[in-house]
Amino acid sequence: MANITYVEANGASTTVNVPDGWSLMQAATTNGIDGILGECGGSCACATCHCYVDELLMAVLPAPEAGELDMLANVAAERKPNSRLSCQIKASAALDGGSVALPECQE
Template identity: 55%
Template sequence: MTHVTYIEADGREQTLDIQEGWSLLQAAFAHGISGLIGECGGACSCGTCHCYVQQDRLQELPPPSAGELEMLEFVASERRDNSRLACQIRAASHLEGLVVHLPDTQT
């Protein structure tokens, strides 16, 4: 299990204990995190699970695929250097303690 903290746009934070291999989007759905929509169900084809990954831990993630980069072009909130899609980040032991911030809007 990997602990990941989600911080919603209004400042509410929730730390989840996520099963390895689950995406951050799956975990958010399972625990009622409201700041992620995931209209495509996690297929990397909508951009509505946009999040901001803790800047100093970006290098611990696999680089975004071409498809993820394309979807990030269409996100509703500001795209930043640390923007990723929660459906593309899988919980793993090396991500223990990761913090992700959710934007103020997904649509």
């Protein structure tokens, strides 16, 4: 389980207790966080779950796999070094206390 804070582009901040194995996209859409759309349901095919991870998450997450990197090339908002697809990030205790900033647009 991990407490993850989502910071939307308008500054609204929501902390969600994400069960182990859930993706950060799944937790966001389940909890009504508007800044993540997740249109493909988490199959790494839409890039509407783009987020910017904080330093804690940067340090503990494995590098993106090829499919995620391909989709990151198609994000609607600016791609940054800490850009990730939240559907590809699975919660675990190691992520506890992390936060993700959400871009102004997803499509």
